[in-house]
Amino acid sequence: MKVIGILGGIASGKSTVAGLFRQRGAVVADADQMGHEVLRDEATKREIREIFGSEVFQDNGEVDRRRLAAKVFGGDDLSHKRLAELEKITHPRIKTRLHALIRSTQSDPSGAPPALIMDAALLVKAGWSDICDNLVFIDTPYPERLKYAAQRGWSEAEFNAREAAQEKLEDKRVLSDYIIRNDGDLEQLDAQVEQYWRDCVLSPTT
Template sequence: MKTIGILGGIASGKSAATKILQELGAEVFDADLAGHRVLEIPEVKEEIRARFSSAVFDDQGNVSRPKLAALVFGDSPEQRQALADLEKISHPRIGAELQKSRNQAEDRGVIAFVVDAPVMIKAGWIEHCDHVLFIDASRETRLKRALARNWTENEFDIRESAQEELDVKRHHADFVIANDGDLSQLRDEVSAYWRQQIATSLS
């Protein structure tokens, strides 16, 4: 089984590329969704309450992701420290879930396992990957896509600043897939990678 890491900037098309790989036969681990599940663990809630106070919880006692995001995403020293503290709480648990999912996929005979995680390098999960794909799109293209999702340019810049720089991500990539075009072009690029690197390993 090949483990494939997906890297790219905000709104570069990582999710679209991941969906195409899934359609081709890969199983996908979405670290963002895993992060949502982690926030529901009682002991995680207690650690977050101890670090960030009850102000980041809603009326039902659940972690409010928008409230938490306001504290951890930004350029101030306080926000950077808050993000680091949150990652210390969440990353080990997400990593454990990733490893469990990967092992289960391999036991089932899955041919490819995709790790979709924006902080893959920082968290050390890139070490699990046989191949790393970098989905490449210009800032202009990515910002246009983000604005179409009702983000502001400031939100786009803040979220991007919380991740590794694009040059760092590109440096770790084994394959670069251009995505300044439409979905059909991306499908062609990803399908070509699959045929050349994954399907051939089965023959």
């Protein structure tokens, strides 16, 4: 079983590509979803409350992700410091979940799938790329990514602040083993995923 990490900018279509791999039989590790699960963990919430206070919590005791994001994606030095503190809390817990999913998938009694896809925005920054056998970069033009981000309800300022908190796109591109261009329609994107699947996942020589 190959472990394949998906790289790309914010709103580049990483989850869409992961879904296309899933259609071909891959298991997808959604680190964003794991991050949401981590934020519901009582130990995590205690640490977040100690650092950020009660203002980033809802009345029901759950973390208000919108308020927390406003604290860590401000673009200034204090925000950068807060983001680093938050990542120290969440990243190790997410990595534990990733490793657990990989182990359980590999040991599945019905047989391991051809690939496990890691859909994680901070794959390189968090050090999770070391888990991967291959890294695939999703190359999507900035205007398209901005449009997709707007569909999530993000302003351009929010988009740029979050982008600035990640590695530079060119650094991700250089680290990648394969590039998929997301500048056409879904059919074109699917054709590239199929090509990679045949050449790099199913081929016995890779």
